[in-house]
Amino acid sequence: MTYQVSVFLENRLGRLEKVTALLREAQINIRSIHLNHTANDWGILNLVVSRPELACEKLNASGMSAALREIVVLTMDDKPGGLDVLLKAIAGAGVSFTNAYGRIVNEGGSAFFMVDVQDIPEARSRLAGAGLEIIEDAQVYGS
């Protein structure tokens, strides 16, 4: 199971920096970052980090609202059309997602695609059924 850390953030100067400072202090590596902001002065910061439980604990202890949220991580080729091939396969499996973001693993090789869905077990079984490779946590978090 793979988790992202989701943090509630107000759209104010210095809020993001407060998060990165805390993670830096705890020696937690950020592997991927995604900001999901609404037009309403607040939003959610999604982070894939080396130690999600610890990151979540540190952020909550500092007074922020953070939660671990399970995601599905898929892989794709890092070349033109790579994402298109993957998205066609996801759609073919009948899985719709509420949020998604990507990250290159190594230049010219492969990339990860992080997907936030409502029903994780259902999505996993459908994606696996469609022959898609689901990347597990150790690989995603890195070392």
Added chain:
Amino acid sequence: MYWEQSLETLDRSSLEKLQIERLTNSLQLAVRSSHYGRCPAIGRLLDSGIKSIEQIRDLPFTTKDDLRRDFPWGFLAADKKDVVRLHSSSGTTGNPTVVYHNRHDLDSWANLMARSLYAAGVRETDVFQNICGYGLFTGGLGFQYGIEKLGCLSIPAGAGNSPRQIKLMRDFGTTVAHAIPSYLGRLFDVFKEEDLDPREDTRLHTLVIGAEPHTEEHRRRIEEMFGVRAFNSFGLSEMNGPGVAFECIEQNGLHVWEDAFVVEIIDPDTLEPVPDGEIGELVMTTLDRQAMPVIRFRTRDLTRILPGPCPCGRTHRRLDRISGRSDDMFIIKGCNVFPMQVEGILMKLPEVGDDYRIILQTIEDQDEMIVEVEVKKDWFRGDLTLLDRLQKHITHLIRDEVLVRPLIRLVEPGSIPKAEGKAVRVLDQRRK
């Protein structure tokens, strides 16, 4: 010059005599209601006979809480079959307040309204557009009946839809309009968007503005924008609604119609009367309402009596513009809002924390109510959809309660300053 010269210019001692006579009648009616029927002081005063209007101080005050507690029929002093209309305040939590009128009351109210408009220079040749919500809100029907009584051509335009308001003004040659002051800035912007200038492209000469406290500077700005004279109107639903006090063409204080109301200004702490010229809480008694007399109602509005006579010749004393409240109520977009109403809604929601803050701000010429709400840590799941839904849910709940659509700002836990002692929950940053 006058709608009813003899009444409007009645010498003070005759006016007091009239007040005593009407107060006696009013008290005799009031004791028929279950609320005032329980009040022995009224019987005592009636038995001894009223010699001076100041004896009204022997009677207890009536508060908004009294009106709520004895909702819905406790203040009704007439047979239900004789009552022809009610107006009620907003609110779904707790009891609203309600005021009843029989035919006489509606006539009397319409007459006060016509008298007020006449004093501000409105005549039967005018075309009067009432830009105001109709329905339970008293500004709609209250003005409507007065405009008709006076004999103007009335346009019951209702609130909102600025392009249509402008079209009505131009199609029918509107000369007078009534609106809340905070709306007029918005209306002016729509004139500009349509490449029109209200000074050139309408026949407006007078605006009546009320239902919201505003400053002299704000009035002057409105007059400049529209090329009109703007007159301040004061009323409250417990005393009918509009038509309680109104500016005459002198634009210096609002004549309060003392043949229809007894006015007192008290110190809100000691409850003792303050001398003319000093600011205190306005207390009012109806003198000419049969279905529901209200005695010594504490309005919570802070103002003062302007000393000295008015050059217009009216003998009815003048109130200064409202300078504040002795409670925490605020008025936005013409609606009265108590922070407790907002708090009551928020505290029922498990998703939000205990701290909240209401910020009143002028955004693009419109006054807005922003409510800052803390999302509870243990409810947060990192799901944007849920937060979005929560925000919409709170917006609807508050809008249904106070009739004003709030802007809900979800904030991080702990970011609202902790309330200590008497909490400052409302921050008024509106442009005055």
